Amino acid sequence: MKIEAIDLFCGAGGLTRGLLDAGVSVKAGFDIEESCRYAYEANNKGAQFFAKSVGDVTAEELTNIWSSAGKSIRLLAGCAPCQPFSTAANTAPIKKNSKEDPRYFLLNEFSRLIRETQPELVTMENVPKVLLHKPFLDFVEVLKCQGYSVSYRVISCEKIGVAQTRKRLVLLASRIGEVDSDLYKLVDIKETLNVGALLDTLDPIEGGGRSDKDLMHFARRLTPINIQRIRASKPGGSWTDWPESLRAECHKRDSGATYPSVYSRLDPSKPAPTITTQFYNYGAGRFGHPTQDRALTPREAALIQSFPKDYQFVEDNSVGMDRIGKMIGNAVPPKLGEVIGKMFLSHVASH
8 A cells, every 4th residue: 555645844845855756655735835835836746735824724634635544554744843942942951831932833733633634654853852842742642642653763864865964853653563763774875975076066156146057056145245254264164264354243252252153164075064044144154165155055055955956946036035045944855755755665564
């Protein structure tokens, strides 16, 4: 029997793309951002996009999307927004009450849909720090009470073929039998992907320039002072490599000294750091190109996220960089989705 998936919080389709690449049939994706529709449907044939908050999704809707009972194994995937659980939002490892951030309710709505539809398989992905929060612990307890075998662990994406040091918690749950979240055993990575070789596959462009071949390969223009700064930056370094005259006033203060991982070039001999929604901003992290005097382009960030080179996020130039940045930075790396899909296929076959 084939696995049929529904992808909640699907965004631009990173998880869906990976599941499809693994051989899982993805029927639909739900996301509150209508701007993700084009990217989701244009690149993932057969999967329909629904612009809807998960809080408004009903069990009947999901049941009508899946094949009738007994004709498929149903997978419900939900990668809720990670901002409430992220390291940036929480400086201390404490448990948060579900009432402190309105986005915590999203996990509760995911739990509701699991209880009401009883899919055979469930997966969720989030930042590692979600382990410290009560909504996640409650979510796991709900799954166990519903008869699911639950397994979760933190995955280093560079170990599964992503040119990025992104770390994510992956949960797998099954009503079919004992489930294992050791995704590493399904990959055979001979060597870690380095960002330099990946970026070398694209045409060079200048800051403020755009490729004639690829709508997604364009870069923001740097200010004169930032051009001086990037030229003084060392791959993998920080603003501490600059002469005093180029340093920002905020970095000269004691509080600024605690933020060294900004204003730097990528080290071409290593995986990139985690791609965020601000990858196009040279000052927001180590997002300077290794050899070209500019920040990353959307295409470069998408490649680092492991999206296919021909994955299209926008239909034309009318969509701003901030919207594209959110689609790419918030996405599940497709390679991670592919390994999750392969893990479930192996699990189903063995049971």
